[in-house]
Amino acid sequence: MIVAVLAGLGIWLKKRGSGMGGISFGLFLMGAIFLAGMAHHIVLFQKRRIYPPRKRMKQRIKLLGGAGILLWLLAIIFLLF
Numbered sequence: 001m002i003v004a005v006l007a008g009l010g011i012w013l014k015k016r017g018s019g020m021g022g023i024s025f026g027l028f029l030m031g032a033i034f035l036a037g038m039a040h041h042i043v044l045f046q047k048r049r050i051y052p053p054r055k056r057m058k059q060r061i062k063l064l065g066g067a068g069i070l071l072w073l074l075a076i077i078f079l080l081f
Contacts (some may be wrong), residue, residue, distance in 0.1 A: 027075035050055030 038061055045057045 021079075024075045024079040027071045027078065031068045031071035031075065034064045034071065038068060039066035 039059055041061045041064065045054065045061065
């Protein structure tokens with residue numbers, strides 16, 4: 001579903017003729033990948049026996065989530081200006 005939304009956004013940006021459209025689309029796509037990685041690590045974190053240790057998994061979840069949200073915010077800023 002996310003891919004369909006991003007594809008629609010990419011088409012809309014191309015029709016708009018924005019010079020920053022490609023950059024915004026790339027940032028949206030990278031943010032979606034980071035957030036998907038965060039979701040994957042959350043699922044791994046909920047399992048009982050995992051490697052690497054739980055502390056490291058928490059750090060990865062925070063890093064991927066923060067990077068994904070930051071990229072989405074940058075994409076929105078580039079899209080608006």
